[in-house]
Amino acid sequence: MGRHDDPGALSEPTFYILLSLHEPMHGYAIMQHVQELTGGRVAIGAGTLYGALAALAEKGWIRAPGGGPSGRRKEYVITERGRRAFSDEVGRLSRLIADAEAVAKGD
Amino acid sequence: MSTSTTIRRAFADFDAEQKWLDRMSAEGRALVAYSGGSYTFAEDEPGAWSYAVEVVARDRKEAEAYLSFLEDAGIETVAVYAGRAYLRKRNGGRPLELHSDLASRLDQARRGGAVWTAVLVTQIPLALLLIADAFTGLFSGEGASDLAKGICLAMGIALAVAAVIEYVRLGGPYRRRIRQLKKELSIRE
Secondary structure, three states: OHHHHOOOOOOHHHHHHHHHOOOOEEHHHHHHHHHHHOOOOOOOOHHHHHHHHHHHHHHOOEEOOOOOOOOOOOEEEEOHHHHHHHHHHHHHHHHHHHHHHHHHHOO | OOOEEEEEOOOOOHHHHHHHHHHHHHOOEEEEEEEOOEEEEEEOOOOOOEEEEEEOOOOHHHHHHHHHHHHHOOOEEEEEEOOEEEEEEOOOOOOOOOOOOHHHHHHHHHHHHHHHHHHHHHHHHHHHHHHHHHHHOOOOOOOOOHHHHHHHHHHHHHHHHHHHHHHHHHOHHHHHHHHHHHHHHHHOO
């Protein structure tokens, strides 16, 4: 359903934010987690993260279980809808790799 | 004993302003306050702070929520003036990049450049009204003196010329950046 509603690839920051939020986490922790997970290759800027969290919450892919709108250190977690979108993206990336390998093997 | 200096400067491009603030910091002068073109610097360890200039929401609560989020990430707000936030972080000498992907950078460039379009859109009708008034006496009345009409005409022309110059010279860097980022976005994220 996520795929049907939202066609197109996820951006790299969005992918890693959704991946991180399989566990509840606040903004700064997400930035640190993504950097650790990718060995520093992906560093999400605080401004980018803020915009992405707002957009993902609006889409219903993540939610803030405890915090009100002005709550400090608000924690977020992925929703069922977000999990479906993330899973669709993982499937898309797997097919992409499979296609690349199939062609590259023929070289 | 720490001493402070105040420098008056005008920037039309956030990036140029940010680079200048970083250069000042590298020389041991850290921005501690800003208001209406006046930058106040205090002596500090050279390169201790990296700076960023960000457009913040007009809604006060929304702006506060964003700045509070940044504070949690170790980014201090030095000043907020006319919809711009002056931010800094102890970042080990690396530039403070708030926007790490192209879409987010494009959004920032659009927000930064929007002010110059707004200036054009508001100034040009005002200039046209002044010019029209000089010829028709629509607002000042038919009995207005030639001197008053001349002043109206001169002001209208000056305002129109200023609006076009501001739009081209000051808004130009943002429009070039938007075009460049759009091209980049067409081939990668």
